[in-house]
Amino acid sequence: MSSLPSEHGGSGLLSRLPGPLRPRTSEDPGTGQMRLIETTLLVIVGLVLLIATVNDLSRQASANHRLQADLTTWRAYTGHDYPNIESDQELFGATSQKEVVCGNTTPGAPKSRTQICLAVWGPVVDGKRTVHGGWYLPANAEDERSLRYGCFGEEEVQELCAR
Amino acid sequence: MSVAAQSLSTDPARTRDARWTSALNALFAVLIVAATAEIVIDASAGHTGVVPKQPATAGWLSGLGVLLNYQIFLVALLAATAGYVGLLVLSRRGRWARMSPRSTIGLILVLHAIVFVGPILISTDVFSYIAYARMGVEHGINPYLHGPSVISRDPVFAYVGHDWRRVATAYGPIYTLLSYPLAPLGVVGALWGMKVMALLASLGTLALTWWCARRRGFDPAIATLAVGANPLYVIYGLGGAHNDLIMMLLMMLAVALSIREPHTSGREAGAGAAIVVGALVKATVAALLPFMILSRRRLAPVLGAVGALAVGALVGWAAFGVQGINVVAALNRDAAFVSTDSFATEIAHLFGKPGVFPVDHILLKAGLVLIVLHLMWRTWRGYDWVAASGWALLAISVTSTWLLAWYILWPLPLAVVSRDRRLLVATLAVQGLFIAHQMSPLLVPVR
Numbered sequence A: 001m002s003s004l005p006s007e008h009g010g011s012g013l014l015s016r017l018p019g020p021l022r023p024r025t026s027e028d029p030g031t032g033q034m035r036l037i038e039t040t041l042l043v044i045v046g047l048v049l050l051i052a053t054v055n056d057l058s059r060q061a062s063a064n065h066r067l068q069a070d071l072t073t074w075r076a077y078t079g080h081d082y083p084n085i086e087s088d089q090e091l092f093g094a095t096s097q098k099e100v101v102c103g104n105t106t107p108g109a110p111k112s113r114t115q116i117c118l119a120v121w122g123p124v125v126d127g128k129r130t131v132h133g134g135w136y137l138p139a140n141a142e143d144e145r146s147l148r149y150g151c152f153g154e155e156e157v158q159e160l161c162a163r
Numbered sequence B: 001m002s003v004a005a006q007s008l009s010t011d012p013a014r015t016r017d018a019r020w021t022s023a024l025n026a027l028f029a030v031l032i033v034a035a036t037a038e039i040v041i042d043a044s045a046g047h048t049g050v051v052p053k054q055p056a057t058a059g060w061l062s063g064l065g066v067l068l069n070y071q072i073f074l075v076a077l078l079a080a081t082a083g084y085v086g087l088l089v090l091s092r093r094g095r096w097a098r099m100s101p102r103s104t105i106g107l108i109l110v111l112h113a114i115v116f117v118g119p120i121l122i123s124t125d126v127f128s129y130i131a132y133a134r135m136g137v138e139h140g141i142n143p144y145l146h147g148p149s150v151i152s153r154d155p156v157f158a159y160v161g162h163d164w165r166r167v168a169t170a171y172g173p174i175y176t177l178l179s180y181p182l183a184p185l186g187v188v189g190a191l192w193g194m195k196v197m198a199l200l201a202s203l204g205t206l207a208l209t210w211w212c213a214r215r216r217g218f219d220p221a222i223a224t225l226a227v228g229a230n231p232l233y234v235i236y237g238l239g240g241a242h243n244d245l246i247m248m249l250l251m252m253l254a255v256a257l258s259i260r261e262p263h264t265s266g267r268e269a270g271a272g273a274a275i276v277v278g279a280l281v282k283a284t285v286a287a288l289l290p291f292m293i294l295s296r297r298r299l300a301p302v303l304g305a306v307g308a309l310a311v312g313a314l315v316g317w318a319a320f321g322v323q324g325i326n327v328v329a330a331l332n333r334d335a336a337f338v339s340t341d342s343f344a345t346e347i348a349h350l351f352g353k354p355g356v357f358p359v360d361h362i363l364l365k366a367g368l369v370l371i372v373l374h375l376m377w378r379t380w381r382g383y384d385w386v387a388a389s390g391w392a393l394l395a396i397s398v399t400s401t402w403l404l405a406w407y408i409l410w411p412l413p414l415a416v417v418s419r420d421r422r423l424l425v426a427t428l429a430v431q432g433l434f435i436a437h438q439m440s441p442l443l444v445p446v447r
Helices: A012-016 A033-078 B003-008 B012-043 B070-091 B102-118 B125-137 B172-214 B220-228 B231-238 B245-258 B265-279 B283-296 B299-320 B326-334 B343-350 B358-380 B387-399 B405-409 B412-417 B420-436
Strands: A024-025 A086-088 A098-106 A115-125 A127-139 A149-153
Touching: A024 A033, A033 A098, A033 A115, A033 A127, A033 B343, A033 B420, A127 B387, B012 B070, B012 B102, B012 B231, B012 B299, B070 B220, B070 B231, B070 B265, B070 B420, B102 B172, B102 B231, B102 B387, B125 B172, B172 B220, B172 B231, B172 B245, B172 B412, B220 B231, B220 B412, B231 B405, B245 B265, B245 B387, B245 B412, B265 B283, B265 B299, B265 B343, B283 B299, B283 B326, B283 B358, B283 B387, B343 B358, B343 B387, B343 B412, B358 B387, B387 B405, B387 B412, B387 B420, B405 B420, B412 B420
Parallel strands: none
Antiparallel strands: A086 A098, A098 A115, A115 A127, A127 A149
16 A cells, blocks of 8 residues: 555545545555554455355365265165266255265166166265165156156155155 | 675575575476476366367377376466465565566466467367357357357357357457457367467566556566466466456556556546457456546546447447447346355355355345445545556455456456555465365365
């Protein structure tokens, strides 16, 4: 911030304004109170952004850890080591940490075969989480309630099926 | 022998320190160059999550590296950032500890050359630019009315990002017209044209940064280093051939014209006009205009801005109709987008919300308005208008729900020539947080 001597830059009408409203060509050094307030606010905003960034980073790292465990769980449960497996974090709620993991039941392009979806949640133990139920989907179908069939597992999971 | 050199030669401790800092400077410079080269060479190996699908423009490099995955990219980005921070920290220790101006220019030119010869990095935006140009020139379609999906048989369409295929251009009419001569060159020719434009705009921005820093009494080499060796500027900005670089060139031209003495009416009118032309490339730079006008308090910049706006609007209207000059609609549309990297989204997560809600957009806009009003008041009372403009651009990027790496480059050239050093600290801190936020794939490897 400039600490040059104060100068009034107004002319004509502007010079008739009261002192505090009059334009200046350089800042009044003053007591530095404005700078102190601004710096304090900047530090507070900076701290909030820092905390939000660290929180988000830890949230993403935890989600990555969970999702990797979900893929391992799906592969261990079905006995298929397929690369194309999809995970849905929204179905049970974005903050529920309950995921649905879907993949083909036989080899083929993504979603081109009958798919099996597993509802997975709970802590990660030995790189895997607990399967609480699931359902099947026809080939070439998205995971929509009306298309789910053969539901199994806990009541909370079975409630997500139409038939 | 200069006084500084004499004192160096007679003080053994200082001489030893100077040798160490010289070696460290070289080490940091090599680190940035190696990390950038690693990214470019591996990116040449083919399309990945970090390297958009694109025609082969760096085929001669393709056998040298392996496919660039997120982990390698992030490690290289961290290494480049560490080298950059190291150079800046050393530069603060005194003249004897800084890189020489010649070495600084050499480093920046090497970084530019490496990125220029490589493929497009990170973003598909440049293919949207080419698609809009080809829509207008090759297909006779107004890019302000339709997205690239209307030219789905055009060879560029395959490279346009999925999210942008149905989106009409949000860029200003001057930029769209500037891109039109590249359209007949084919996709590869246009891509090289875009890369050349980005390179020249970047070098022009850096030259003006050097000039402005010297005029304002700062070390021009440090100021230029802080911009030209910045990893986000080099890897994301130049690497993606973003048109933000053209906007920043016009922004720095306005600053240079405004601070050049004597302050003639012609220069001040030119400064106002440069901001408006910049806004007709990308609207964001219009944020500088109120601060310049409040600071100068003369008719010349207003007349320059109004004149440029009248000519630009007429050209835009003649070429594209009323949609070509309806910048507000494009800004409102983009303001509704939400990216995972925005600070607004991070704060929403901090408070347990799944993301940004419509009410948050209103709160963020209100906050931005308050900040801008405060800065305008401060400028009226003598605060440096360049610093105020930089704060405004920083506030725009921090409060935006759609934050991309090249948006937090906007305030950087202003920060290095502003009289408020807090702006540079804040800009670099925000960039640091942005880089940190990218790092989650490094914490848990995802197969």
